[in-house]
Amino acid sequence: MIVILFNLFLAFLRVGLCAVGGAYSFLPLIEKEVVQRYHWLSG
Numbered sequence: 001m002i003v004i005l006f007n008l009f010l011a012f013l014r015v016g017l018c019a020v021g022g023a024y025s026f027l028p029l030i031e032k033e034v035v036q037r038y039h040w041l042s043g
Contacts, residue, residue, distance in 0.1 A: 007038060 011033040019026030035043040 011038065 015026050015029045015033060019029055031043065034040050
């Protein structure tokens with residue numbers, strides 16, 4: 001459980017550090033982290 005929470009924290013930390021410009025700019029980054037990297041959701 002702690003590993004999952006830590007991975008979730010890291011995923012959104014990366015998105016937060018890289019995203020500038022509002023919601024439309026960081027939705028593709030969230031998709032990359034959540035769908036392609038960790039396979040938590042399907043695309």
